[in-house]
Amino acid sequence: MSRYAELAAASNFSFLRAASHPEELVTTAAALGLEALGIADRNSVAGVVRAWGAGRRVGGSLKVLAGARLVFADGTPDLICYPSDRAAWGRLTRLLTLGKRRAPKGGCDLSLGDFLDHAEGQLGVVLPPAPGEAGGADFPRRLQDLARARRGWLWLGGVRRYGPRDLQELARLETLGAAAGAPLVAVGEVLYHDARRRPLQDVLTCIREGCTIHEAGLRLEANAERRLKSPAEMARLFARFPGAVERSLEIAGRVGFDLSELRYEYPDEPVPAGKTPMQHLRDLTWEGAGWRFEAGMGEAERRTIAHELDLIEKLGFPNYFLTVHDIIRWARAQGILCQGRGSAANSVVCFCLGITAVDPTKKDQDLLFSRFISEARGEPPDIDVDFEHERREEVMQYLFRRYGRDRAAIAATVIHFRPRMAIRQVGKALGLTEDVTAALAGTVWGPWSGMSPDPYIRQAGLDPDAPEIRRATTLAGELLGFPRHLSQHVGGYVLTRGRLDEIVPISNAAMPDRTFIEWDKDDIDTLGLMKVDILALGMLTALRKAFEMIPPRADGTRLTDIAQVPQEVPQVYDMLCRADSVGVFQVES
Template sequence: MYLNCHSYYSLRFGTFSEVALLELAKKNEIDCIALTDINNTSACLNFIRKAKDYTIKPIIGIDFRNDYQQLYVGLAKNNEGYKELNDFLSYHLHQKIDFPEAAPEFKNAYIIYPYRRFKSSQKISLKNNEYIGISNQELFQFHFSNLNIKQHKIVALQPVTFRTKKDFNAHRLLRAIDNNILLSSLPKKQQACFSEQMIHKQDIEMQFSEYKYIINNTIALQKKCSVDFDFSKNKPSLNQNTFTGNVTEDNELLKQLCNEGLKKRYKNNLTQKVRDRLQKELALIIKMQFVSYFLINWRIISYAKSKKYYYVGRGSGANSIVAYLLGITDVDPIELDLYFERFINAHRTSPPDFDIDFSWKDRRDITRFIFEEFKNVALLGTYITFHHKGAIRELGKVFGLPKFEIDKLAEEDYDYQSLDQIQRLVIIYSNLIKGMPNYLSIHASGILISQKNLHYYSATNLPPKGFPTVQYDMIIAEDLGLYKFDILGQRGLAKIKDALSIIEYNQPQSKDIDIHDIKSFKEDPNIKYLIREAKCLACFYVESPAMRMLLSKLKTDSYIGLVAASSIIRPGVAKSGMMREYILRVHNVERRKNSHPIMLNLMEDTYGIMVYQEDVIKVAHLFAKLTLDEADVLRRGMSGKFRSRKEFKEVKQKFISNCRKEGYKDSLIIEIWNQVASFAGYAFPKGHSASYAVESYQSLFLKAYFPLEYLVATLNNGGGFYRPEVYLYEAESLGAEILPPCINTSNFEHSIKGNCIFLGFMSLRDLDHKTSEIILLDRTQNGVYTSLDNFLKRVQISIEQLSILIKIGAFRFSQENEYELLWKAHFRANKVLANTQEQPLSLFDQNSKEYNLPKLHTSHLEIAFEQIEAFGFPLCGYYQILANPPRNTTTAKQLKKHLNKQIDIYGYLISIKNTKTHTGKRMVFATFLDQSKEVFDTVLFPKVQEKYKLKHKGIYRIYGKVVDEFSFLSIEVNRIIKQDYIPDPRYA
């Protein structure tokens, strides 16, 4: 009886999930129900998947609306009808045009027009697949109408949008958020009627009891609709199933490519072990029908190579020698003893998963290529949900609260008892809408390449990036049998590529660098030194304070050690305490004996500690005696969304019961389970860590031998873990001279000549990109500028943009003071700018009238504040502008002298990490630069953090005790005082 039900995927309209809708139907003894979200099919697949658990027949369709005004409801007769509806919806979403007042003619879908769209006595002509729908609230009107329509064309159309009054209130708030208006200003036409609720089967039959034919028509229509998908464990993949169009040709092509790869990769080192591994993998890949997946990835990276795009193939795909031979990855699984079963095993039904990173600059072209090369392609969707702070801010605006009140509520800086009624409503309803989908976004990397048209599974949106995007996420896609290709954009690769170009320009004698010579990098003593001493600033994945701390403690300088560190640092391992235990076992041979013999045997390289995702499978299969299939369910279950799945809970119980059967003590079982559970989807596969380590070595090589060029490339690609100024200070400490932008020497990006780094126009926060383009184009065509007058005659620029350039010293070549130039600019530019549109540029230079200006002077302190305004930081550093100069010159290099003693040191805050103790109290790890631009680390335990509340960047005077843990020195802070800067001298 319910053919028009909404979930919260009717965005900013519906109020509960598709599963909650099924629960509601079950409660009201409804055995068939239609999900028809507004201009959206996101929930349809999961609705069908879950309906079987409630023994409810699912019908799916779409509620077509223009500006939330209902036109008609479409119901899919079958899978072809679902595609027809998706085609129609997608076309209008892509074109961003309204739906027509009358539905088109569908061959396999039914259309229901709401009764209220028609006037009394109107003669209605309906197609064979079209009906009029009447809600229980409209029965009285219908009874007295003279609508000229045949009885068999009338069905019940009772909308369902709410369960309770609270849902209705939430709906109104969501509609106000969507319209960006106060709740009190929300028009009636923008909200649903409170009557849009589900009532018990007997009650709705009673309400339609005078119109038995309507009930019969509705039931008959329900019986005609049947859409189904295969969600079973052993379902076939829906991905493109051949590459060449023929399975046999696919198989032969894969073998041919592998044989070619053997000659390139192993040359004179082709052992029987390699041949055996290749044959084993090929046999399983062909048997599992995963050949096309490998070939599609090979085609993508072949295109990248033809364009000289840098890429890194990572993830568990690095466990495959076939992937290595095809060039998809650069990790040799034989060298690292990576077992193929983590990637593909006979129990696996889903295709293998490759993650391929490209430069963020190249990724769009790679995506374009994929859409043009293959037929049925779309980006994978993901839903951005309402989070706590965002929900409070949105609701605060809807209720009309002032900004300062909203800020206090969002930051939880309040006593609930002291809140007024409106403020409490904001808190109550923020908790209700928290977790609801807010809008559809794009998955960070997922691309679907399907055998069939993707509109068989959902409609598609067309976001600003210009590529069709399906309306469901990765979890539902995998449930269905569609598996994503991961194409990621990464700045680290762009840094490496750009650094090589900069080196070729600045040091032409070094242009023949083989950045892929990883084998020699692994043995390079200078690179080993950087890793061992954790001097890795700007280097991919190893520059963060946490990684620097870990490397310092491990004192590793090997490839294997770096691979382990890349995974140990992940939250899952660190949270469980296994990171600390690993460090202890690295330094203490006796402690390794604490591990259970089975665990030590399984993970000999990591001293019996689970570090990689493969370790979950090893422990589950060999320690807890789960099948490989069950072990993989457990591994995948580590991700948050799968933890609530029935399959994961069943495997967890079997894990524990199997261990008890093996005779293990409960204390050991719980300890091992906690290690498994702590991974929480964050641990890396070993091959993934190995891939990251390869890129780390490339960046470490560049940092070791071409540090200035590499730091310039880092800045040009948006920096890294730290703010841009940190990399500039690092360059300065390595001997660079940092020069502010100049209209004659700077480019848009930063550049280097010798040891001089010229900041680019990109560093000026308020300079328009278009202004930069105009200046650079004119300079290229007409040569350098000779004076301010010459510049003004050639470049059309506003006085505001011109002032930015003058204040930052971009005209310093003229030898004139900035203040003098500003006076001249205002005198001369105003006249030039006033006539720019009417008068063409003069063919001949005209002398400008000279003005007698007083002698003006700019101090270095004024320059520093101009730079803070322009760049966000001063090139001289913040120590130069302290109100009270530092009382000491203590530096990070002196920490060792103060070991286990109190120290007084000044530091400029560059990184802060908030965390919580096991009791839930907040503590902070903070990283600083000392007066000589050396890095040092501190920890503020809860009592200290609560007292001083370290939050904002700036210079602090730090008092604390120097402590040592595995040769890593840090300061346990007991007092910290933020230092004031001098007043801005420009306004003194």
């Protein structure tokens, strides 16, 4: 029985280069009976969490490997890299951070020297240039340089491209690798899970290259063989090269790192000497209760505070609350109006810490603390904090200064292809005229989930059954939901005690002085990382300016905080009942 591990699979997080979601690759690999599947996207680990999560759902014996395809700026051949342990993963993500931080958003500038500085524990598969590609003449020397530095940790990837001189080329590579000390290993250089995705991959190439399918020429793949293959098929394809398929299993077996090893640690907060974080949180909470409940606390309020504090301690979240308290404290010290919202408003601890301004213990308000934090869910609470939109940037830069660029970064947001963008890009790639593409993009198709756009296409004066129209709509439907590029989250920060760039690569954002990680909120949730949302709200700016316009009270004090605003004003409710809401600040659900 044949056995095989695919070590060179790219997902659609190799933006505009590969034509399958990570989950599709994992599901198909398991169905084909592969021992392992390595996800190695171009200078990125953006898709590995989704692949890892899919592997856990699929179950079985498939091992999902997290790596990256390193593409160098100095002519060094592409190198697929897999960390052998947790420390090596940290070196890989620091290497990618180095390349991304010295390049504009979306770029990565790496050299061979950069890799060698971070090479300890990295298992590498060198991918030779395809026949006719640039760099072929210099490849033997560069392979020698790499193999000399990484002997015992380096292999040479061999690919069946179904060309007329395939076997001759593989024989040449086998000889070359043996001389350099980099044994030949079979790889598929996979771009999609199924051959039926080849047309979409052609379209992605055209979008990336800014050309039509008729102009693409040799930039397109020669056939549909960049698909996942079964162990039996790989054994047949490499039958003349003993050991090439078996070495894929050897390499996969040496990859000892799994994403489950990424243990998140909350940042250490300033805690007075001799105190634990939990003791400090208790002291801050009871101190805050003294001024929040000016009329005095009843027994019910005391029991509620004690219950919340005990649960926070039991679940190990005191540092999270101290982190948010520190941010709020700093902002208020600068005169920046801020306000926690959402389920955090159900927490008396948040109220006492000054994170929220509405007392959740009032008799006419249900206390739903379990919406905010629950022992049954066992996940970190989510505290969203709004800041004045004109001054939110000051708070964001405070976090970068407070934690450093290697311990704080914004979460990513994946920008996906949506219907209008998809049909415009596909139409352009297929060479449809601009008026036809515009007419298709102007139809209201919704999400295309379980419905046909045909009636809307007819309304636009086009025939949905015309071959070029059907091809465009079919490919656009496949493209929907594909990642276009990574952007920064509106304000979700990931903060760590140790180096964040040893967990995930950090990139430059398009905005000056902003940096963000490669994983979005879903990836963060999957791995159990902590996210603090630093959000902007224009109405807080309006409120702060309104406070400045309101004359001082008789005692000389002024309104400076939302908690000082009289609540439950009957006249406001009467206005809303009459739909007379002009001039009312904001109505929330």
